[in-house]
Amino acid sequence: MKIVKEFTNDHQVKITVEFDPDTLIRYKHRAARKISETNKVPGFRPGKAPYNIALAQFGEYRITQEAIDLLLEKEYPDVIQQAEITPADSGTLEEIKSENPPIFVFKVPLEPEVKLGNYQDLRKSYEPGKLDNAKVEEYIHQLRRNASTIVPAKGSAAEGDLVYMSISAEDLDKQDGDDKVIFTSQPQQVIIPKKSEQKDTEWPFKGFTRKLIGKNSGESIELKHKFSSDEKRDDNLKGKNVVFRVEIQEVKSLELPELDANFAQTVGNYEDVDQMKEDITNKMTEDLNHSYDDKYYMDLIDEIRSRSTIKYPPQVLDKEIEKVQNRVEADLKRQHLDFETYLKIRKMNKDEFVEQEVKPAAIHRLERSLVMDAFSNSEGIKLNEDQMSETIKTILTELNADGSLLDMQKQLGEREFTNAITYEAANRSLNNQINQQLKLIATGKKDSQKLEQEGIEPVTEPEPGEPGNPAD
Numbered sequence: 001m002k003i004v005k006e007f008t009n010d011h012q013v014k015i016t017v018e019f020d021p022d023t024l025i026r027y028k029h030r031a032a033r034k035i036s037e038t039n040k041v042p043g044f045r046p047g048k049a050p051y052n053i054a055l056a057q058f059g060e061y062r063i064t065q066e067a068i069d070l071l072l073e074k075e076y077p078d079v080i081q082q083a084e085i086t087p088a089d090s091g092t093l094e095e096i097k098s099e100n101p102p103i104f105v106f107k108v109p110l111e112p113e114v115k116l117g118n119y120q121d122l123r124k125s126y127e128p129g130k131l132d133n134a135k136v137e138e139y140i141h142q143l144r145r146n147a148s149t150i151v152p153a154k155g156s157a158a159e160g161d162l163v164y165m166s167i168s169a170e171d172l173d174k175q176d177g178d179d180k181v182i183f184t185s186q187p188q189q190v191i192i193p194k195k196s197e198q199k200d201t202e203w204p205f206k207g208f209t210r211k212l213i214g215k216n217s218g219e220s221i222e223l224k225h226k227f228s229s230d231e232k233r234d235d236n237l238k239g240k241n242v243v244f245r246v247e248i249q250e251v252k253s254l255e256l257p258e259l260d261a262n263f264a265q266t267v268g269n270y271e272d273v274d275q276m277k278e279d280i281t282n283k284m285t286e287d288l289n290h291s292y293d294d295k296y297y298m299d300l301i302d303e304i305r306s307r308s309t310i311k312y313p314p315q316v317l318d319k320e321i322e323k324v325q326n327r328v329e330a331d332l333k334r335q336h337l338d339f340e341t342y343l344k345i346r347k348m349n350k351d352e353f354v355e356q357e358v359k360p361a362a363i364h365r366l367e368r369s370l371v372m373d374a375f376s377n378s379e380g381i382k383l384n385e386d387q388m389s390e391t392i393k394t395i396l397t398e399l400n401a402d403g404s405l406l407d408m409q410k411q412l413g414e415r416e417f418t419n420a421i422t423y424e425a426a427n428r429s430l431n432n433q434i435n436q437q438l439k440l441i442a443t444g445k446k447d448s449q450k451l452e453q454e455g456i457e458p459v460t461e462p463e464p465g466e467p468g469n470p471a472d
Contacts, residue, residue: 001075003083011311012109014094015083019075019102024067027074031066032058068096079106086111089315109313114374117307124300124442128292131285138197139280140259143267145191148254156214157192157251163212164189164250169204172224172241182236185247191254203233204244212248219248235347293435298368300438305371312366320362321354328358372434381433383426391425391432 002018032054037047041057044050055063072093080087091108150162157163169182190209193199200206205225215221222245229239257263264270270279329339343353375381399405409417440446 001078001082003079005083005085008107011113011313012107013083013085015079015085015091015106015108016097017079017104017106019071019104021101023075024064024071024099024102027067027071028063030070031063034070035063035066064099068093071102076106080108083108088112088313109315110311112310112312112316112370114311114370115309116304116371116374116378117309119304119307119375120441120446122300122303122442123444124296124303126296126439126443128289131281131288133281136277136281136284139284140277141256144256144259144263145254147263147266148256150252151255153217153251153253156216157212157248159192159194159213160254161192162189162252162254163192163209163215163248164252165212165246165248167204168245169237169242170245172243182240182242201233204237204242205233208244212246215248215251217248217250221246221248297435297438300442301368301371301375304375305367308371308374310367310370312370317359317362317366320366321358324358324362324365325354372431375438376430376434379434379437381430381437383429384433387429387432388425391429392421395421395424395428 004016006014036049041049088109095105097103231238264276270276
């Protein structure tokens with residue numbers, strides 16, 4: 001067997017293999033026997049027809065195709081071994097250059113390859129933000145608002161009031177006619193927010209709702225707004241100069257419940273308001289820290305990624321694209337929305353959606369994962385059994401707390417459930433260890449830790465005011 005390798009720019013290798021001249025002949029004889037085992041040849045028992053008779057009965061083409069399949073099944077593993085490559089996936093037969101001698105050309109995707117850049121000098125201080133008490137008060141206020149009683153307003157619309165209305169919109173830059181209409185009367189109900197509560201995502205534009213302040217039931221108003229070409233709230237409004245016609249039907253006030261022990265009990269069976277505030281503060285602090293950690297560690301991985309050389313074949317990316325798309329469709333299904341309807345809403349076809357949104361997300365996920373694996377290997381990070389056991393307990397506690405433990409066990413079955421929990425625990429444990437090591441490096445503590453392990457006292461800069469500080 002003679003092998004010639006040619007590496008391609010997309011991280012694959014083209015392998016040209018020349019087999020011994022009699023190789024294909026041997027496999028043709030095997031193919032003839034195999035075909036005759038399941039196809040009757042008059043005068044002969046299954047698989048016992050001579051080669052020439054089988055050839056005449058079934059034809060050269062059929063026997064050759066079967067022979068090639070048999071040859072590939074048997075010889076391909078040896079080709080890969082002798083080529084001394086590590087494939088990422090099954091290769092493909094690109095061309096049969098010759099049958100005598102048999103010369104086949106294969107294209108094989110290679111395992112992803114990551115050459116980490118220097119990450120030991122990576123520095124990023126770890127400074128989680130402190131929860132603003134105003135956020136807690138705002139959250140509690142929202143809870144009270146959700147539990148409020150709707151009563152008639154005593155006057156014009158004001159902050160915190162609920163306004164029932166209908167809205168229509170026209171394009172001011174078009175001539176009279178149906179083409180001016182962007183949408184006809186649509187019913188809406190909104191709560192007028194405080195200035196501090198306004199959101200950039202407010203529809204149809206930020207500040208729209210506060211323009212209702214001072215208006216009364218039965219009043220009609222017009223509001224004009226010029227939208228940018230990159231408007232993200234509503235594709236129908238992109239780049240248009242729009243007039244909104246608003247008919248206010250009713251203005252209601254929200255009567256908030258008293259902030260007392262009774263309210264605290266309805267929120268979460270708390271004994272009093274102080275206990276409720278403490279629990280809400282703890283949960284919001286935990287969420288804040290989680291959000292900070294997610295961004296902190298992802299930024300570090302992305303920085304290492306930018307310093308590294310990452311290679312992978314298109315087949316590996318295609319699989320990641322499929323995973324991302326499946327996740328998108330699963331998320332939509334949970335929202336009772338099918339994929340085709342979602343594409344219609346977005347005014348995109350499937351190819352556009354995959355190219356513009358799914359593929360970039362898949363590249364990020366794939367390359368981050370590859371960098372994390374390479375970093376883990378470089379730092380000698382391995383699964384810790386004690387940590388795994390604790391993580392499994394944590395996951396089971398979480399599932400039990402949200403009431404999904406028994407349902408998940410029934411749905412998956414005991415074996416698949418155990419495998420799923422173990423897999424999740426392994427991922428979490430490994431990621432936690434990776435994050436801890438990243439943090440040590442980024443905060444400069446890994447060097448100090450190494451010196452301590454070697455019994456060397458780390459040198460520290462004197463604080464301002466201490467003897468030896470050059471600033472004194």
